[in-house]
Amino acid sequence: MRENVRIETGDEAAELIEVQKKSAEEMLQIKYITKQNAEFLATSGGFVCMKFGEKECKRIALHRCFPFSCPENFISVRDEQGNEIGIIRSLDDLDKKTAELLISQMEMRYFLPQIQAISSIKDEYGYSYWEVSTDKGECRFTCNSNGSVIRLSETRVIITDISGNRYEIADIYKLLPKELKKLDMYI
Amino acid sequence: MNLQYTLPEPERLAFEHNHPKVHIVYCIPFDIGEDGNWCGDGWIIASETNVFVMKNKQIVYETDIQNDGEFECLKMDGCGVLIQKNESQEKIIARFSMRHLSRFYYVSRGINLFAKNRTDVVESNEREKICPTCGRVLPGTSECPKCTGNGRFLKRIWLLMRPYKWKFLMISLLMLASSGISIYQAQFQRQFIDDVLIPKSGGIKEVLLFGVIMLLISVTGLLSTIIKNRWTTVLGSKISMNIREKLYSKIQALSLSFVDKRSAGELMNRITGDSIHIREFMEQVFSGLVSQIVTMVFVFIIMLIINWKLALLTLALIPVAAFISVSIKTRIRRIFRRQRRFDDISNNRLQDTLSGIRVVKSFGKEEMEIERFLKINKEFAEIQAFNEKFWATYFPLITFSVGAGVHLISYFGGLGVLSGTFTIGQLTQFSAYAGMLYAPISRMSFLPRMIARAVTSVERIYDVLDEESDIQLEESLVDLKISGDICFNGVTFGYHSYEPVLEEINLQVKQGEMIGIVGSSGAGKSTLINLIMRLYTPDSGDILIDGVNLKKINADSLYSQIGVVLQETFLFSGSIFENIRFSKPDATLEEIIQAAKIAGAHDFICKLPDGYNTYVGESGNTLSGGERQRIAIARAILGDPRILILDEATSSLDTETEYQIQEALGRLIKGRTTFAIAHRLSTLRNADRIMVIDNQQCAEIGTHEELLQKRGIYYHLVTAQLELKSKETKLTNKD
Structure with missing residues (x-):
């Protein structure tokens, strides 16, 4: 049976290997997207499509490489299958209109309400019930009492509720002292 | 999980005013508005023919399920969007937070079924996380303990x-x-x-x-x-x-x-x-x-x-004492909770550095780690000192406040004694x-x-x-002497009903046939054999063994005739003897030795000082991967199973051991219906037919030669693996 296979394989197999080699090489390169080599367009349905060299993509997905520390730089642009088309080093590399379009697209992709004030945190039998105001409006959510609040840095805190929604406090020292005191139990 | 919310009264009236005769099948809320802010008044309403988007008591979008394209729920970062897509465009219909993500998965699948002219309504057996009545978290139960009374x-x-x-x-x-x-x-x-x-x-x-x-x-x-x-x-x-x-x-x-x-x-x-x-x-x-x-x-x-007067005074003091005691205790609990959290953090850091000490040392970062640890340690010590001081001060206060009433009684009682009452x-x-x-x-x-x-x-x-087993125990269960014909009739199954892992699988396997199953990881290979083992029941379609529906076969009778060898060999703590005997507790010693011989395990077991009584398990004798695997094989064949399932049984072994075990398996599968999953295709060289699972379906099935001639997925897999192997040989030859 094995010999059988050997007869069957030949140029085609070599071709296949060649294709894979090529894609492996491509994987290692960083391709930067600028206004010279790419064109972005809003679709009527609310997404963004893109032309990049010969490639065309009907719906791109924008992933921030550093969503907290550097949200406007190093944005990975991916196609429908999740393969990377290229990276935008800085939104300044694109014209202003395109940059705005991409920012609004990223705002649709990322939902991370910023907590601006804490009205109350109630703790009851292993769960904490939060009432906060965020940049997206007032909201209530529920967390596990333990392990839901993660301190990313000295000032930044990320809170994950039981549904998997996340909330950010970019600088906890900007909260009022009484709000910080409520938060204190969890960090 | 609720997919059929009741619309609030104003919304319901507004909807019924415009669409009086629509029968609502799905109705779920979305909580992010077009401006990207939270909203509380968005609803997706679906009938069998149309989908409506309602916002602020007005229908802002209406679409025809049959003609306007299918629905899809896309997961974003921290939110999701519902889109409708056809050839010309993809349109965003609604945006929602993670709270409603799986609801939208279910409903979009349900709507797409209507588009295919199917009338079945998708139901979700996932649990709600929050009680809709009181807003408290449900402790993993279907009903809220607070609200049931x-x-x-x-x-x-x-x-x-x-x-x-x-x-x-x-x-x-x-x-x-x-x-x-x-x-x-x-x-x-x-x-x-x-x-x-x-x-x-x-x-x-x-x-x-x-x-x-x-x-x-x-x-x-x-x-x-x-x-x-x-x-x-x-x-x-x-x-x-x-x-x-x-x-x-x-x-x-x-x-x-x-x-x-x-x-x-x-x-x-x-x-x-x-x-x-x-x-x-x-x-x-x-x-x-x-x-x-x-x-x-x-x-x-x-x-x-x-x-009676003094008695009432005593009673009146109880609430005061209770109040002081409860409030101090609440405060104590709070501050000690914070201490425990900090204790956890410093312990975690300590564990991180100790278990990662190789990394720390090899990068020469000891100083940095020491600094980080000292900082946390200092903070912890401060909290601890504060808390202990608090405790030392306030705990005696509780005892005092509870006992203080007695002094009042002494006073008034003393007066009473002096006055003679x-x-x-x-x-x-x-x-x-x-x-x-x-x-x-x-x-x-x-x-x-x-x-x-x-x-x-x-x-x-x-x-x-109270949970009812979803494998129903029907009364007409039969004890079946299995000969080994297996038939899949349009089997569809998914771990979540919105996400089928296998769809419309049709397959006829004759008694004694060996079926090799290949496909990329996550394609559904293990799911297929889980269904044969009846660990799960198909969402639709039937599996028949010798013409009898799998559901109707008595569990004991079924499991005594199926042998399973998995990639990860699990041996219980106990002797080798007990581990082999697990599948057939009444097996004789001869049978056990016979099984071990077939599995190629007898020789190495005899060489162990304790023979078949060798203790294996966590702290016991450490056997090699190949030896453990052979014991698992002996366990699988002890009951003389008619159906054999090998799930990557030899993939974790080195080539030589794999070859030996393959030999053992080769002896074993004769006359038994066998399903074997393998990544290394050479493992399947004995298979009568090979089945390629791709895209939730049986993409190709046939003999090795047939599939090679077809030049499809299997052909590509084989060529790629052979090339890889010849490369390896070249490399080793160079060495």
């Missing part, structure tokens, strides 16, 4: 207690007796003071008698306390053992889809943690509470009889009773917490006990 809780706790009702009665009586004794003790003391000491009317005989009687009373009290404590402890462990037994056997009986929905840790928690909560509740709250309340009532009545004996008795009235307060402040915990635990226990 105390009646159900009492009924259920009674069910758990019922087998021990006489024991409980005895304990309660004993408790009453012991409180009766302590009440009497104070009474006796008063008589002695007032009748003997004050008038100085007795001699050494009376004093001695008093001493002896007091001693007897104390000893009786002591004995009854000891007996009571011993009984409650025994009873408590019996009850929790009983609960654990029930839970364990229920979990074993439930199908994997129940177990899958919960983590192993959560189930363990229910078996151990929840049964402890119930035991504590029974021991402390139930038994203690009854006798304490009765004692308090009696004590108070006697106090009223002696001096009160005897000294009565004052002593009164103070003793006041102490008995105040003492439980501090303990009772834990009551609400303990009751709440017990309510939750009972709910979680019954949540498991």
Whole structure:
């Protein structure tokens, strides 16, 4: 049976290997997207499509490489299958209109309400019930009492509720002292 | 999970005004508006023909399910969007937070079924996380323990207690007796003071008698306390053992889809943690509470009889003492919780650095790690010092505030004695009773917490006990002597109903045939064999063995005729002998040796000093991967199974061992229907037919040659693996 296979394989197999080699090489390169080599367009349905060299993509997905520390730089642009088309080093590399379009697209992709004030945190039998105001409006959510609040840095805190929604406090020292005191139990 | 919300009244009226005759099949909310802010008034409403988007009581979008394209739920970062897509465009219909993500998965799948002219309605057996009525978190149960009311809780706790009702009665009586004794003790003391000491009317005989009687009373009290404590402890462990037994056997009986929905840790928690909560509740709250309340009532009545004014004053002080005690305790709990959290953090850091010490040292970052640790350590020490100071100051305050009432009584009682309305004996008795009235307060402040915990635990226990196994135990189950024909008729299955893993699988396997299953990881290969093993039931379609529906075959009869070898060999703690015998507990020693011989395990087992009695398991003899695998194979064939399932049985072994085990398996599969999953295609060289699973479906099936000629997926897999191998050989030759 094995010999059988050997007869069957030949140029085609070599071709296949060649294709894979090529894609492996491509994987290692960083391709930067600028206004010279790419064109972005809003679709009527609310997404963004893109032309990049010969490639065309009907719906791109924008992933921030550093969503907290550097949200406007190093944005990975991916196609429908999740393969990377290229990276935008800085939104300044694109014209202003395109940059705005991409920012609004990223705002649709990322939902991370910023907590601006804490009205109350109630703790009851292993769960904490939060009432906060965020940049997206007032909201209530529920967390596990333990392990839901993660301190990313000295000032930044990320809170994950039981549904998997996340909330950010970019600088906890900007909260009022009484709000910080409520938060204190969890960090 | 609710996919059919009831629209709020204004929304409902507005909708019915515009679409009076629409029958709503799905109705779910979305909570992010077009401006990217939270919104509370967005609804997606679907009938069998149309989908409506409602916002601010107005229908803002309406679409035809048949003609306007199919729906898809896309997961973003921290949110999701519902889109509708056709050839010309993809349109965003609604945006929602993670709270509604799986709801939208289900509903978009449901709507797409209507587009395919199917009328079945998708249901979700996922649990809601938050009680829709009270907003509290559901403790992994289908109903909210808070909202179902105390009646159900009492009924259920009674069910758990019922087998021990006489024991409980005895304990309660004993408790009453012991409180009766302590009440009497104070009474006796008063008589002695007032009748003997004050008038100085007795001699050494009376004093001695008093001493002896007091001693007897104390000893009786002591004995009854000891007996009571011993009984409650025994009873408590019996009850929790009983609960654990029930839970364990229920979990074993439930199908994997129940177990899958919960983590192993959560189930363990229910078996151990929840049964402890119930035991504590029974021991402390139930038994203690009854006798304490009765004692308090009696004590108070006697106090009223002696001096009603002073009795009422004593009563009035209880809420004050309770308030002080509860508020200090709440504060103590809060600050110590923070300390525990910090303790965790510093422990985690310590563990991180110690277990990662190679990394730290090899990058030369010791200084940095020391600095980081010192910082956390210092903060922890500060918190600890603060808390201990707080504790040291305020805990005595609790004791004081609870006991302070007694001083007031001494004052007013003392005045009474001076004015002659009160005897000294009565004052002593009164103070003793006041102490008995105040003492439980501090303990009772834990009551609400303990009751709440017990309510939750009972709910979680019954949540498991009430669960119905989704593999139905039909009465017409048959014992089947399997010969090995297997047939899949349009089998569709998914772990979540919105996400099918296998769709419309049709397959005929003849008795004795070996089917190799290949496909990329996550394609559904293991799912397919899980269905054959009946660990899950298909969502639609049937699996037939020898023409009999799998559902109708008696479980014992089925499992005794299926042998399984998995990639990860699991050996129980115990001897090799016990591990092999696991599949057929009544196997003779000859049968076990025979099975081990076929599996190629006999030789190495004989060379072990303890032979078949060699202990394997966590701390036992460490066997190599190949040896463990051979024991697993012996276990699989011991029962002479008619159907054999090999799930990557040899993939974790080196080439030489794999070859040997393949040989063993080759002997084994003769005459048995075999399903073998493998990544290395050479493993499947004995297969009669090979099935390629791709895109949830059986993409290709046929003999090795047929599939090669087809030049499809299998052909590509084979060529790629062969090239890779020849490259490896070249490399080794160069070396």
